[in-house]
Amino acid sequence: MQITSRFTIAVHIITAIDYFKDSETVTSNFLAGSVGTNPVIIRTVMGKLKDASIIEISQGKSGIALAKKLSDITFYDVYKALDCVDEAGLFHFHEEPNIDCPVGRNIHSAMEAELQSIQDAMENRMKEITIADIADDVREKIRIAG
Amino acid sequence: MQITSRFTIAVHIITAIDYFKDSETVTSNFLAGSVGTNPVIIRTVMGKLKDASIIEISQGKSGIALAKKLSDITFYDVYKALDCVDEAGLFHFHEEPNIDCPVGRNIHSAMEAELQSIQDAMENRMKEITIADIADDVREKIRIAG
């Protein structure tokens, strides 16, 4: 079980849009080259980031730009934009516990709040991390090692 | 993306083993009836719980028993026993970032620690919840509503 690579691709994209904004025309083809994947993957990820008002996209030759400051884009924003975990929740509950069994008919509601608290712990941590943290680290690594 | 239902099945199993220990012979067939799945699924889950020294299994007619007190079995113990998230980690990193791109060759190491901290937040919360919390709640719900 893993959270889709589209999440790390999205963080990569946002970081690259910022890094190359003054030196390159940033397109889905350009980003696909940096990420190492297909331009269609990039465009679907970009579409979701656009829907979440994280980036701005104009067709033609104008390229892509950020809609917010990097320090205002959290991991949680990206995670939600890409719908990494849907409304069903992080945990997959077995669907047919036996309601004729006293444990079977009560186990779901007994676990629900605890499972949610685990998901909340993960998501709350994601709200504390911004893309600026990553972009700053990338720039520092480039400065040191090239 | 969801964590396998084997996790909630395992919690269900452990709770049921405790609940029925004095009134029923608890077998994989009996548990499959309560969970609403196939006995083979139950047996594979039980095998992993046994490997983690959470339950004890004897063949023949003796049934299944807990190897620890419910209050000594955490969600994290069960999660680790079932290998819900393997050594690759919770997040799936895109595998081929372009090393000729300064962002591409540094993005992985720049994100690594942050991604790990998110996974840690989730796992640390799991360490705080025990099966006893669930079993107590199930008994209470049975007492109130049957």
Added chain:
DNA sequence: GAACCTGTAATCACAAAGATTACATGATAA
């Protein structure tokens, strides 16, 4: 209008999850 970009539908390949059948192995009770 030419050139270039995004948007998206339609496939395809691959992997993982869950369900199921079948059978070997081991333990217990009579």
Added chain:
DNA sequence: TTATCATGTAATCTTTGTGATTACAGGTTC
């Protein structure tokens, strides 16, 4: 000791989700 019943596990199948790719429609800019 043998019949009975449980677990252990290999093998198969279906379904679902992810990621990759092709193809083309729709906009934008020069």
